[in-house]
Amino acid sequence: MLEVIRNRFSCRSFEPASVSDDALRQILEAAFCAPSANNARPWEIIVVRDAATRERLSQAHQWAGMCADAPVVLAMCGDAEKSPDWWIDDVAAATQNVLLAAESLGLGTCWVGIHAGGGRPETVAREALGIPEHVRVLALIALGSCGVPRPPRPERYEEAAVHWDRW
Ligand SMILES: Cc1cc2nc3c(=O)[nH]c(=O)nc-3n(C[C@H](O)[C@H](O)[C@H](O)COP(=O)(O)O)c2cc1C
Numbered sequence: 563m564l565e566v567i568r569n570r571f572s573c574r575s576f577e578p579a580s581v582s583d584d585a586l587r588q589i590l591e592a593a594f595c596a597p598s599a600n601n602a603r604p605w606e607i608i609v610v611r612d613a614a615t616r617e618r619l620s621q622a623h624q625w626a627g628m629c630a631d632a633p634v635v636l637a638m639c640g641d642a643e644k645s646p647d648w649w650i651d652d653v654a655a656a657t658q659n660v661l662l663a664a665e666s667l668g669l670g671t672c673w674v675g676i677h678a679g680g681g682r683p684e685t686v687a688r689e690a691l692g693i694p695e696h697v698r699v700l701a702l703i704a705l706g707s708c709g710v711p712r713p714p715r716p717e718r719y720e721e722a723a724v725h726w727d728r729w
Pocket residue numbers: 570571572573574625626672673674675
């Protein structure tokens with residue numbers, strides 16, 4: 563697990579090969595294993611394989627272009643009625659599980675932020691995917707076989723950002 567955590571990186575260019583149903587199922591199961599506040603489990607995940615829909619999602623903002631390229635995009639959503647105060651935290655936890663599960667299966671991912679950005683990115687995703695009012699979109703995850711070599715992973719531990727017992 564620690565090796566998977568260290569090796570994960572944001573992949574922004576993908577091979578056209580599709581993701582197998584088995585891999586996709588394992589990745590989705592990982593998402594639903596995340597912790598959630600009050601065990602509300604507000605997750606809703608839209609699996610997008612349709613090229614035209616991925617193209618629309620790639621227009622959500624200027625850093626979402628890889629959604630057109632990746633064979634699968636997962637829209638990571640949360641039911642804000644089920645968890646009004648914590649849906650962001652809950653969906654973020656599920657999103658990280660997806661990134662790590664994909665890495666462990668040798669697949670690349672990129673987290674594409676959607677819920678911030680003044681509302682337009684979420685509106686684009688909402689309209690492209692037909693998402694109901696009570697459901698919010700936290701992020702898109704571009705998923706597939708990564709088309710670029712694995713970058714070197716320098717040490718990321720930051721001693722100065724760790725505070726022992728108090729600030
Ligand atoms: C909340 C969040 C939003 C992000 N949004 C984007 C995005 O829209 N486009 C993108 O290319 N990368 C996005 N990323 C990926 C970050 O750019 C990336 O994690 C960071 O540069 C560190 O690189 P690494 O993931 O390879 O370790 C996002 C990451 C997070 C956590």
